[in-house]
Amino acid sequence: MSTDIDTQVASNASRPEAPVRTESSQAVRPEITGPDTPEAPYPIFLEGATQVGFGRGGKELGCPTANLPEESLASLSSVLPTGVYYGYAQVLSKPDDESSLSTEDRAVFPMVMSLGWNPYYKNEKKSAEVHVLHEFKADFYDHHMKVAVLGYIRPELDYTTREALIEDIETDKRVGIRSLDRPAYQELAHNPFFTLS
Ligand SMILES: Cc1cc2nc3c(=O)[nH]c(=O)nc-3n(C[C@H](O)[C@H](O)[C@H](O)COP(=O)(O)O)c2cc1C
Numbered sequence: 001m002s003t004d005i006d007t008q009v010a011s012n013a014s015r016p017e018a019p020v021r022t023e024s025s026q027a028v029r030p031e032i033t034g035p036d037t038p039e040a041p042y043p044i045f046l047e048g049a050t051q052v053g054f055g056r057g058g059k060e061l062g063c064p065t066a067n068l069p070e071e072s073l074a075s076l077s078s079v080l081p082t083g084v085y086y087g088y089a090q091v092l093s094k095p096d097d098e099s100s101l102s103t104e105d106r107a108v109f110p111m112v113m114s115l116g117w118n119p120y121y122k123n124e125k126k127s128a129e130v131h132v133l134h135e136f137k138a139d140f141y142d143h144h145m146k147v148a149v150l151g152y153i154r155p156e157l158d159y160t161t162r163e164a165l166i167e168d169i170e171t172d173k174r175v176g177i178r179s180l181d182r183p184a185y186q187e188l189a190h191n192p193f194f195t196l197s
């Protein structure tokens with residue numbers, strides 16, 4: 001039997017059409033998504049070196065993102081459809097330079113992740129972009145990042161204005177934080193998968 005996920009994995013070679021965001025889709029967005037305890041396939045644990053995206057996230061959207069490496073993208077795409085997700089992320093110092101990040105920057109923080117094709121920017125390549133909800137004091141590209149994906153927020157949408165995309169990303173951050181603010185999710189920030197400093 002073919003599922004939506006099979007269809008998305010099979011169609012990885014080119015960008016599929018995404019629904020256009022409308023005022024009514026914005027009006028009905030819930031403040032918390034997912035059950036009170038994470039259910040399969042969550043939690044999904046991934047790690048790898050952070051890669052630089054096209055660099056528009058920070059400059060144009062007020063939301064810098066780090067791209068997960070190809071292996072993480074492939075394993076995520078085999079279990080998750082494109083869309084926006086929440087969870088936790090931790091960026092570690094470079095092994096050859098322990099001082100490349102402060103102790104504070106190396107903590108576990110809430111994150112929101114966009115998995116897909118960024119239809120607004122008409123990307124020709126699928127990506128998994130993580131926005132960590134923390135103001136880093138230092139640049140963390142090419143650092144090792146650990147990510148726990150814990151829940152789904154919404155489908156990936158196409159936008160007619162950048163302001164509408166920014167507004168939705170701001171809502172995603174709020175929904176992510178509120179969804180993680182439940183005991184079974186908070187516990188996962190202390191999972192042994194993450195590195196204790
Ligand atoms: C939480 C979140 C949600 C996003 N949702 C969408 C979306 O629905 N549609 C879209 O085209 N791009 C979406 N994006 C992706 C942005 O377009 C992307 O981060 C931007 O293209 C910057 O990428 P760059 O850093 O590679 O330049 C989202 C990004 C984040 C962090």
